[in-house]
Amino acid sequence: MATEPTARRWHRNPSLLSGAVILGLLVLVALVAPLLLSGSAETLTDDTRLGAGAGHLLGTDAFGRDVLARALVATRLTLLMAAAATAVSFVVGVAIGALVHLAPGWLRETCLRLIDSAVAFPSLVLALVIAAVLGPGMGSAIVAIAVAGVPGFARLTANLAATVADKDYVLTARLLGVPGLRILGRHVLPNISGPLLVLLSSSFTLSLLDISSLSFVGLGVQSPQYDWGRLLNEALPSIFAQPSLVIAPSIMLIVTGVGAMLLGDGVASLVDPRTRGAALAPAKAGPAGPAAPAQDDTARAPQASDGAAAGTEQDGLLTVDGLTVRAGDRTLVDDVSFTIGAGQIVGLVGESGSGKSTIAMAVAGLLPEGVRANASRLALGDLDLLGTPPERRLATEIGIVYQDPIGTFNPALRLGTQLTEVARVHLGTSRRQAAKDMVRALADIHVTEPDRRLRQHPHELSGGMLQRASIASAMTTNPRLLIADEPTTALDVTVQAEVLRQFRRINREHGTAMLFISHDIGVVGVLCDTVLVLHGGRVVDRTTGADLRRGTVTHPYTRALLAATPAAVEAGGTLSAVRWTADAHAAQPSGAPSDDLSDKAADRPPAAERSR
């Protein structure tokens, strides 16, 4: 990406391109206009107050000077003043905002509060006061605007730097012995430069307007010098008689402002190595790329042999046949078929990016926008899940438990309201009855003090308690199918064991069928009757929990997964880290870890791994 042709980068960044063109033209005008046009802009003639015409495109002013020429010539002075003021506020503000983080705690807090109060003070008023104290003139206008702009930069820098200072790489740099100032310059400032550049451009625009305002009220540039603000000031008395005097400087101000903003946005996305190649990144997402054709026969094989087995389970509760999920032209899930019989627990296991959660969400009808599912059959008993099933049946017949118990609940509402919602909305249970039922359900699942829990907010409960509460809530309607998407991943191991016991108990007592998704082969082994092993969106192996527990699995990928599981391998033994790919699996089982093989597959885009 670093070698990407510059021309293409610019092409992909229209705001950078247009901003640069606009500002480039303005700079050109600022350079050239005073040389060519100062004659017509400053020579007094007798052609006073002419309208727009061939000789003078926008007419002339009270002294017979060409209006357009004056606006163009004023560009140089205006831009120089705005740039000088912005540069001073940028340098001083960023320095203050960054250095404040090197100060000891109490001093830092004091400085931050001072900066906050300075930001609260309107900058134009501050500038007016400073300009009035220093006396009218170009220099004092620049100083006034520069000082007024400092708090904005200081505040933004301090805030951004605080977030970066928490990052692991800053801590690591400190451990490595990098001096504080170097950390600021090397890690902190570059990583906050995007927002700072955007602020720089908007601040330039503001300085431009503020300086023009000062000149407009007579505190800035004095005659015979003139900038756009001064031109507006001179045009004001005759604004009704000759509006064209106002138009030229106004248009110049607007164009400059827009140009600066566009350029700031463009530069911000250009300097970030993550967005620099943004257009390339999505193209290689998903492991279902080049390996897909080779995988075909291996994936078909277990399915073909399973066809008979599936036939005997024709009356299964959940039937998934030929499920394919696509996001754009990427295939997330490819031709997956399975059935869940009543009272059965089916596990989906696989590494991140294997499509296990996507299958669950497709079954629950919760696929995100832009992701489309196709299947020859996707049904829960007599409920067809492919079309638009009645919402009430969907809500009462499928219960869902998510991975992150803390993110599942709305932190602002009491648990009682959230846990009884399904019962109240879809079953029409009264509030009192629903609460009573929920207390019983919570007690069943070993939530301590269930009465009090309903009046608490989510943050008052531990993760394990919340996950139990969300299981209880999913079970209120006594659903036919419970989908659990990594329900124990976020929990401590002792809590996980307890929550797994609850799943087993529910399955035994209510006969609820479950679709249990996990990346942990140990967890699915102990809980599930049937286990589907997924890889790259395909089912590569079908086995049973018992076989996983005993280690009597035959498929090479499943064996590779087991051999990589620390709990299943003898202490001191080498864990197998062979990566299984469809084209390579014939060559190996549990062989020597070949670096080529693992490195190639490990080059999966990080996005896939992060999606966990």
Place this chain on the structure above:
Amino acid sequence: MSVTATTTPDPQAATALLRVEDLTVELGHGAAARRVLKGVSFDIPRGSTLALVGESGSGKTTLARTLVGVYRPSSGRILVDDAPLRTSRGRAGAGTVQMIPQDPYSSFDPRRTVAQSLAEALDPVRARVKPVRTRIAELLGQVSLDPDAMDRYPHEFSGGQRQRLAIARALAPGPRFVIADEITSALDLTTQAEILNLLADLRRRLSLTMLFISHDLAVVRHVSDTVAVLLHGDLVEFGPTAATFAAPNHPYTAQLLASVPGDPRFRLDDGPATA
């Protein structure tokens, strides 16, 4: 205090590289102050690995951050080679202890190439890449990465590869001991196995002294000589790994062991066990 004093007669006291004595750490001020570590003592002999296991809130990350000088102990001592650990940063500090952070996605500056990040570990002040390119290539080779990885940016690597890079960076200044803080918890199973094997290999080749922090008992069995279990800031178990896994001293350790799905002691159909 905890069982530590009684269960560790300390035969190897003479060779202890890191010794932590009665360490107490409080976080927060005034009314919000919480005692996170309550008189923890242990030592790590030179060339061995201590695994520190605990569930969330047990204080294991606080212990790591205290050892590297982010938090200040409110009482107790940390000795490295019988001299108090210098909280001063700079080169001396870098040569004493290094930490491999947990999250492979935030541990590298996204705007600096791998070579730049590693050069900083070798030369913290100037961080110039050119003079140290061969050394960087060596470091990358040590963690089985290709030398041409050095001119790429962190976002071009997968989580497992970044964790390898983090290991390379931590080893670069030649620290006397290394802290690995939950370094496999964000990784897939196969990737985790790769990293664990790499660590086992590095321990053998470089005779590293390491504190390996994890919530996963099954993982630490593969990388540690000694295991310590933290419960709410107390060290409740301390002993040789194999013996502890076979016969834990503290009931909490036994409960932890029995909670690992795949362990023979794991039971799903037990009655209510935990609160």
